[in-house]
Amino acid sequence: MLPKPPKGYLERSKADTVLQHYIMASRFDGPEPLPKTADPSQVNAWIQKTLEAESPKSRHVAKCMRLMRFFDLRSHAELVTKWMQRRDSEPDEYNRAIVSLTILAEFGDDALAAKANEYYQHLAGKPSVDQRFEQMIDVYFYLSDKSDQKWIVDPLEKKMKVLEPNVENSVDTQVAYLKLKNYRDDRLPRILEAKARRHEILKIADAKRRRQEVVRLYLGLETYAHVDFRNWAVMILQRDCNATTPDELSAAFMLMLDAMMSTTAVEGLEEEDKKGCVTSCARAVEFYGGQLNEKQSEFVKKNHQDQADMLYWETESRPEADE
Numbered sequence: 001m002l003p004k005p006p007k008g009y010l011e012r013s014k015a016d017t018v019l020q021h022y023i024m025a026s027r028f029d030g031p032e033p034l035p036k037t038a039d040p041s042q043v044n045a046w047i048q049k050t051l052e053a054e055s056p057k058s059r060h061v062a063k064c065m066r067l068m069r070f071f072d073l074r075s076h077a078e079l080v081t082k083w084m085q086r087r088d089s090e091p092d093e094y095n096r097a098i099v100s101l102t103i104l105a106e107f108g109d110d111a112l113a114a115k116a117n118e119y120y121q122h123l124a125g126k127p128s129v130d131q132r133f134e135q136m137i138d139v140y141f142y143l144s145d146k147s148d149q150k151w152i153v154d155p156l157e158k159k160m161k162v163l164e165p166n167v168e169n170s171v172d173t174q175v176a177y178l179k180l181k182n183y184r185d186d187r188l189p190r191i192l193e194a195k196a197r198r199h200e201i202l203k204i205a206d207a208k209r210r211r212q213e214v215v216r217l218y219l220g221l222e223t224y225a226h227v228d229f230r231n232w233a234v235m236i237l238q239r240d241c242n243a244t245t246p247d248e249l250s251a252a253f254m255l256m257l258d259a260m261m262s263t264t265a266v267e268g269l270e271e272e273d274k275k276g277c278v279t280s281c282a283r284a285v286e287f288y289g290g291q292l293n294e295k296q297s298e299f300v301k302k303n304h305q306d307q308a309d310m311l312y313w314e315t316e317s318r319p320e321a322d323e
Helices: 012-024 040-051 058-071 077-083 091-107 110-124 127-131 133-142 150-166 171-202 207-218 229-243 246-261 271-287 294-303
Strands: none
Touching (some): 040 058, 077 110, 110 133, 110 150, 127 150, 133 150, 133 171, 150 171, 246 294
16 A cells, blocks of 8 residues: 555645646646645546546646556556557647557556557657657657567668768768767667666566665666656555555665665765765655654754655645635
8 A cells, every 4th residue: 555644635625726736737837746645546536537538738648647656546547548549740649649658658557568569669660750769769768578679770770871871961961860870879778778677677576675676766876867767666666565565665765774874885875965865765764654763863854955855745835725
């Protein structure tokens, strides 16, 4: 089960207001904090309502995806398949298709993950992929281990061959060619490395060992260029918690907190990052219902960093419902 907010869930009318503001914010609105204190059942209803709509904006679907990650809500993943019917010519339709593909890959079963792979191949084969190589390379990270990098490498190299004859004669062509070459030789290998690490972790049979590896990713003790592994780690930790108990997760973070506060070297922990990592780790211990001892509380209080942490119950006042 997921951990419950220390002060309880938001009252339903307030939660509706917060969730509406979060999901339906326009592109001109400021960033809305994730409504972590809403009741998961109420969040689930909002996700269903949004994904059942005829044509929501891609940013609204992306907000649903973030809520699905945090609250471990996977039952409505299949709803996004209706936007993967080859109608993706408009920019926002294409963006929504990318988000939908990610949702299927992250939250679907094997059959839906296979659909995500299939649709990726469709998008990679469209002429418009020429303008979206970076986006397509980055989303490849989420595909299953049955995916093939040739799906994006082939169209990338095809475009490079088109440009090759004019590389020496045109500065603009040379710049475009080198950009594509960088995608193939630098960005894609980094995404592939991160993707391989993701699958490696998911295949670890021992739950405690697998949990510690995800904790390391959450705390930024392993970093991979172009991939925000922390968001993925939050999803896996919340999924793990929902399948077990918050105590299991609290214990995993406490183990790491003890190591970081001891004289033992922690792989990946730089001295300049220690305060921030310790703050994040201590907050996660408490987020999952654990208690810090006096020494830990004093250390955190003394070295506290003002930072945003997903696994943390913020204490600021809650938004009021509209009058």
